[in-house]
Amino acid sequence: MMQVDHPRMANAIRALSMDAVEKAKSGHPGLPMGCADLATVLFTQFLKFDAAKPDWPDRDRFVLSAGHGSMLLYSLLYLTGNAEMTLDQIKHFRQVDSLTPGHPENFRTKGVETTTGPLGQGIATSIGMALAEKMLAAEFGKKIVDHHTYVLCSDGDLMEGVSQEAISLAGHWRLNKLIVLYDSNGISIDGPTSLADSVDQVKRFKSAGWAAELIDGQDQKAVAAAILRAQKSNKPSLIACKTTIGYGAPHKAGTNKAHGEALGADELKAAKEKLGISLEPFSVPDDVLKAWREAGARGAAARKEWEQRYTELGPRKRAEFERRLRHERPASLAKALRDHKKKLLESPLNVATRKSSEAAIDAIAAAMPMEFLAGSADLTGSNNNKAKNAVEFAAKKPKGRFIHYGVREHGMAACMNGIFLHGGFAPNGATFLVFTDYARPAMRLAALMGTGVVYVMTHDSIGLGEDGPTHQPIEHLSSLRAMPNMRVFRPCDAVETAECWELALNRVTGPTVLALTRQDLPQLRNNVPAENPCSHGAYELVGAQGDARVSLFASGSEVEVAVAAQKQLAERGIATRVVSVPSLELLLEQPEARQKAVIGNAPVKLAIEAAARWGWDAVIGHDGLFIGMHGFGESGPAKDLFKHFGITAEAAVNAVLKRI
Numbered sequence: 093m094m095q096v097d098h099p100r101m102a103n104a105i106r107a108l109s110m111d112a113v114e115k116a117k118s119g120h121p122g123l124p125m126g127c128a129d130l131a132t133v134l135f136t137q138f139l140k141f142d143a144a145k146p147d148w149p150d151r152d153r154f155v156l157s158a159g160h161g162s163m164l165l166y167s168l169l170y171l172t173g174n175a176e177m178t179l180d181q182i183k184h185f186r187q188v189d190s191l192t193p194g195h196p197e198n199f200r201t202k203g204v205e206t207t208t209g210p211l212g213q214g215i216a217t218s219i220g221m222a223l224a225e226k227m228l229a230a231e232f233g234k235k236i237v238d239h240h241t242y243v244l245c246s247d248g249d250l251m252e253g254v255s256q257e258a259i260s261l262a263g264h265w266r267l268n269k270l271i272v273l274y275d276s277n278g279i280s281i282d283g284p285t286s287l288a289d290s291v292d293q294v295k296r297f298k299s300a301g302w303a304a305e306l307i308d309g310q311d312q313k314a315v316a317a318a319i320l321r322a323q324k325s326n327k328p329s330l331i332a333c334k335t336t337i338g339y340g341a342p343h344k345a346g347t348n349k350a351h352g353e354a355l356g357a358d359e360l361k362a363a364k365e366k367l368g369i370s371l372e373p374f375s376v377p378d379d380v381l382k383a384w385r386e387a388g389a390r391g392a393a394a395r396k397e398w399e400q401r402y403t404e405l406g407p408r409k410r411a412e413f414e415r416r417l418r419h420e421r422p423a424s425l426a427k428a429l430r431d432h433k434k435k436l437l438e439s440p441l442n443v444a445t446r447k448s449s450e451a452a453i454d455a456i457a458a459a460m461p462m463e464f465l466a467g468s469a470d471l472t473g474s475n476n477n478k479a480k481n482a483v484e485f486a487a488k489k490p491k492g493r494f495i496h497y498g499v500r501e502h503g504m505a506a507c508m509n510g511i512f513l514h515g516g517f518a519p520n521g522a523t524f525l526v527f528t529d530y531a532r533p534a535m536r537l538a539a540l541m542g543t544g545v546v547y548v549m550t551h552d553s554i555g556l557g558e559d560g561p562t563h564q565p566i567e568h569l570s571s572l573r574a575m576p577n578m579r580v581f582r583p584c585d586a587v588e589t590a591e592c593w594e595l596a597l598n599r600v601t602g603p604t605v606l607a608l609t610r611q612d613l614p615q616l617r618n619n620v621p622a623e624n625p626c627s628h629g630a631y632e633l634v635g636a637q638g639d640a641r642v643s644l645f646a647s648g649s650e651v652e653v654a655v656a657a658q659k660q661l662a663e664r665g666i667a668t669r670v671v672s673v674p675s676l677e678l679l680l681e682q683p684e685a686r687q688k689a690v691i692g693n694a695p696v697k698l699a700i701e702a703a704a705r706w707g708w709d710a711v712i713g714h715d716g717l718f719i720g721m722h723g724f725g726e727s728g729p730a731k732d733l734f735k736h737f738g739i740t741a742e743a744a745v746n747a748v749l750k751r752i
């Protein structure tokens with residue numbers, strides 16, 4: 093490899109980052125300038141990757157958790173020779189349609205492993221990647237799966253609460269191939285971090301079971317030595333790197349002025365002069381670029397050796413490995429669910445949908461035992477998402493496929509993103525629906541990135557009863573339905589639950605919430621059509637005799653209420669139909685003709701859902717009738733609560749009679 097001074101290599105990152113931010117008149121030069129040294133060491137000496145094949149399965153993962161420092165990553169992609177990351181892209185930093193958006197987006201830019209920007213998410217997602225590596229290595233062998241997950245995080249990442257959840261899990265699981273470089277520059281937006289923080293991060297990580305040390309992050313030899321130590325550790329490693337934000341900027345370095353705005357022409361010029369960089373914008377000396385390109389090709393040999401070993405794996409194992417990485421479901425899944433649904437028709441299950449879900453999971457896990465990766469945030473017995481035969485995962489049991497996440501909903505959701513992005517597994521995680529609030533930032537990133545994860549969210553309404561209003565979700569269904577690319581299913585019985593599970597698992601371009609009841613429900617469906625009716629969001633469950641004067645719409649547990657109301661209205665000679673709406677937003681995504689056909693034109697439209705009305709007007713109209721919740725719930729037995737809040741068949745009948 094050709095020899096170019098380390099400072100000149102690092103300065104190429106600084107130059108591109110300063111220039112790109114200056115041209116965009118927006119961005120964050122401070123982090124790339126401060127971290128250029130440690131990133132140069134990592135990318136030229138340690139990171140196993142081949143710039144020509146950024147998706148090589150056994151590459152090391154690099155997560156820039158401090159996504160605001162995106163120019164660091166874009167500079168590295170360009171310098172190492174990522175084909176799509178041209179200098180032109182760097183010049184279009186933060187512009188519409190560029191591959192260089194403000195914060196790194198994995199679905200836009202090859203070589204970006206995950207979307208970061210909301211601080212804390214990157215480090216939390218990375219534990220899922222490291223976990224998936226550990227599990228997949230145990231299954232397919234170290235010859236095929238053997239890579240590190242490196243993270244670069246900032247002060248802000250470590251201030252965010254989700255980092256604690258992630259750190260605790262990584263330590264407990266002994267994810268020793270997870271190596272976090274912490275850009276400890278002591279500066280955040282408001283000023284020195286001492287304004288709001290006095291945590292000893294090394295002690296913090298050590299207490300969570302990590303190897304942790306503090307080094308000079310501007311000293312290339314110290315960084316290299318620390319990474320070497322980390323690679324040998326039997327614990328996850330924190331390398332706290334003391335750095336100077338905006339390193340090289342004569343007046344702004346070491347201050348919050350270097351954090352999040354262009355340096356300005358004078359400071360930029362002075363910084364370049366001080367660092368010995370050409371004043372010509374976006375220029376990288378030929379020998380420096382060549383050395384960087386060599387670093388980018390450094391992993392090609394390792395990649396080719398891996399390909400050889402991979403060939404030796406044999407066609408069956410290879411096909412399985414590839415199918416798993418593609419997130420393609422095994423053919424046996426469809427059959428398993430078909431058989432399960434047939435069984436339901438023969439012997440109906442009149443149980444809570446969380447229990448129906450458990451029955452579906454048993455069928456699913458039998459069809460995909462190694463990739464169906466469930467877990468719960470300490471509510472396993474309530475969420476019912478542990479398959480009968482599932483083995484619990486532990487640091488020393490990497491083939492276990494049920495994860496006890498502890499009381500860490502946010503960490504769980506972020507971890508699931510990392511597992512999915514790594515590839516090889518279909519992760520699902522469980523808690524109470526109301527606690528999606530605790531997981532929401534990671535759920536939003538899942539929707540944005542399009543990770544096909546499943547949230548098993550039980551206790552989905554006042555139907556959970558005695559735990560009261562703190563535990564009873566009201567606005568959650570509406571708010572999750574409002575999130576782009578989030579699918580929400582609220583099945584009404586055991587058959588719909590199986591159908592929704594099937595749709596959830598086959599949805600690999602975005603996340604799915606399964607909202608499930610605590611209370612028992614009758615099985616309403618006695619047919620299983622070839623085309624999954626839930627796939628259109630809604631369908632007519634009970635038809636009217638003659639032209640319908642009333643359409644009743646309901647989801648989940650309230651479909652039972654609607655069916656009872658329909659019977660009473662029909663007895664009074666009022667032609668009424670019932671539409672089951674397992675997914676309101678999916679119904680609203682259907683072509684107009686189908687929506688019209690399902691919604692129908694009965695003069696009276698009534699929706700019943702034990703939750704907020706938001707969203708239902710699109711079906712029932714502004715003047716439609718709604719029976720549901722208008723405020724928080726209350727503690728009491730479920731049956732009493734439905735009466736108390738007027739969510740009953742009688743109330744529905746009365747509302748219709750008043751209107752008709």
Ligand SMILES: Cc1ncc(C[n+]2csc(CCOP(=O)(O)OP(=O)(O)O)c2C)c(N)n1
Nearest residue numbers: 123209210211246247248249279280281351
């Ligand atoms: C969850 C979240 N809250 C707030 C922000 C806005 N923000 C961006 S960077 C930053 C803090 C910057 O400090 P630090 O993490 O130390 O980065 P550095 O200044 O060293 O680049 C904040 C608050 C964010 N991106 N994410």
